[in-house]
Amino acid sequence: MVDPVASTPIQGGPILEAKGLHAAYGQVRVLHGIDFVVNTGGVTALLGANGAGKTTTLRAICGMVRSTGDLMYDGKRINNMATEAIAAMRVGHVPDGRGTFMELSVEENLRLGGYTRKDSIEPDLERMFAYFPKLKDRFRQQAGTLSGGEQQMLAIARALMIRPRLLLLDEPSFGLAPLIVREIFEIMKQIIATERTSILLVEQNASLALSVADMAYLLETGKIVMSGPAAEIRQDESVRRAYLGY
């Protein structure tokens, strides 16, 4: 078991495992048989340039894109299951574009996040406000009027409301000012440390992603070209040149 960071919670076996995963939009094949693992309690980063297939990978996991090969979640094959059924198995998803319910209030966005929950979600609302105090200030406000950074926070909080066993994050840094991105990642580190949710993080911003991940995979045009502990990937000469820029 890889455990590169001392503060990382103790990890169990894989909660998500992809083996020979293929995915396509109609005739256009995007993923060409990729393998990766998200360990229980671990943070796996999926890195790559635009069009590498990162978002498609997340869409395959949540059943929005047809896939072949094996996607094993908690020991169960979930390829091509209905999206809502996968969500009901406590897979939280922060989609690209943030997926805000623009017309609804911040509160209603969060309540929708807790739709599958049978127990009371009030304590979780309080927990989200502790992570994201800005959301508390805007509790009754229409979510469409929030800034990009606030909407990203809302998207993360909404996905956490499902009490995810696996959290999928699609480019949480996208389109945001560096300062806001840093703020969000600071909060995410806090969440990772306290929630112990297993996370699959997709990012174009490799250095950012590697700062929170313990495992990383590099995706290029639908194939995994490199994988390993985040610390090692960060040291790799070619990755540094191509993705980290130093």
Add this chain to the structure above:
Amino acid sequence: MEGVLHQIISGIATGSIYASISLALVMIFLATHQINFAQGEMAMFSTYVALTLIQAGVPYWGAFVLTLVFSFIAGMVLQRTLLEPLARAPVLASVGAFLGLLLIFNNIAGWIFTYTLQPFPTPFGAGAPILGGMLSRHELGSTAVTLVVLTAVWAFFRFTKLGLALRGAAYNPVSSRLVGIPVARMLSLGWGLAAAIGAIAGMMVAPIVFLDPNMMAGVLLYAFAGALLGGITSPLGAVVGGVLMGVIENIAGAYIVGTELKLTTALVIIVVVLVFKPSGLFGKTLANRV
């Protein structure tokens, strides 16, 4: 002056019936971005079901409830079987399908129940008009029923988890599925609700206009104009627009264009709204950030 007041009050009474159909139209539009042109004919058919039950000896309110249940289920079945395949069809195909549905309901009703005008009972009694002779008992009763229904629908959408899920599914189906909402089931539910709301409107308007397969043609036009006037994306707008249309219809019929031409006011309003303020009074302009 008293005449104008009379026209306004009785306009609110019929307008509240239009408001129900407007609301049904807007509910479907928000969920699917389609206008259900068959909404009126579905209501008409439901009203025939109610009449059949009443003629078979079922007491009025029993028939009322049974009709709602029937309409709710029929609306869901219709969505599942006919409209789900149309979800991704081009606009013209779905417009064609809805118009087809309108004709089918109209013809089936004519075939089963004939085209003869039939009186439909009112549960509110025939007695003398009230409010200084301005409002018949039926008008007052039907307005009350519609108000109760509209308030109940509003409370359902505003305060219940299921209502919130229905709104979420209508506004953002993709995100809804990601949080575990079965969007397809929500759509059927929405159709069931719209059909039931329409059925109430049908049963409330039938005692005024008499029941025949074409009963809802005019009502649908006023309701559609009301929905556009209030804003096709706003449920509150639909209700306000529907009521306004009832008042406008009465005022125009009594003082401006006369009863023969009053239906054209609906068409004029449709055109004016679409040209000058397509988002209506309360609606939002649908814009996409690019």
